[in-house]
Amino acid sequence: TIALENVELDAAAVAGHPGASPGPHMMLGVFDSGTGIAADHLDKVFDPFFTTKEVGKGTGLGLATVLGIVQAHQGFVEISSKPGAGTQVRVYLPAAPGATAPVVDTESPPLPRGRGELILIVDDEDNVRRLTRRILEHQGYRVIAAGDGAEALARFQQHRESIRLILTDLIMPFMDGVEFIRAVRQIDPGVPIVAVSGAAADLSQKLPEPASISAFLPKPYSPARLLQTVAAALKVTVSPL
Helix, strand or coil, rough: CCEEEEEEECCCHHCCCCCCCCEEEEEEEEEEECCCCHHHHHHHCCCCCCCCCCCCCCCHHHHHHHHHHHHHHCCCCEEEEEECCCCEEEEEECCCCCCCCCCCCCCCCCCCCCCEEEEEEECCCHHHHHHHHHHHHCCCEEEHHHHHHHHHHHHHHHHCCCCEEEEEEEECCCCCCHHHHHHHHCCCCCCCCCEEECCCCHHHCCCCCHCCCCEEEEEECCCHHHHHHHHHHCCCCCCCC
């Protein structure tokens, strides 16, 4: 269940939340009826890199990122849960009654388009692979995809002469992105590689050397950021849609 509600918070309601102030707020609630969160985990859910998933299946950065974004807007997040009884997450953001929406320039600059270049996408998350593929194909690129470094290496060797760019996640099972990049560089020192990760700088520093990649793309990324990064790596000229 997703809920949206205007609420008035007093000093007691915002106590213990740094940066928050009493007054009108918008509450965005997300409630589920799932398995819930164990009591000894509940106070750790916002800790960076804390995850109950097995190695290679999660970074523990999702809620930490959410909290950082909300606090940057002087808001706060509350979460409650009981094992077997679901979880309730409430995001509170300060509201400005009577504010008018800013005038937005609807004429956005054209997004970079491809010219049929073949791109290898490497990511162990199915939804990320599918979405990235759709964005790139819609903009004129051709795409092949792999779910881990080992599969990607096989696909790269098979299509080496045609692949113009590799877009690879860094955290993956079996063979991770760093190992995959090292292996690719033994085969082809020149193919452009865009490294992708939700863990940002600390992982990018573990790459073999800065020259190993053409660009670093932090997750989550927008379609525009993805296309701009790919275009820069390929040196594709921007053309109208």
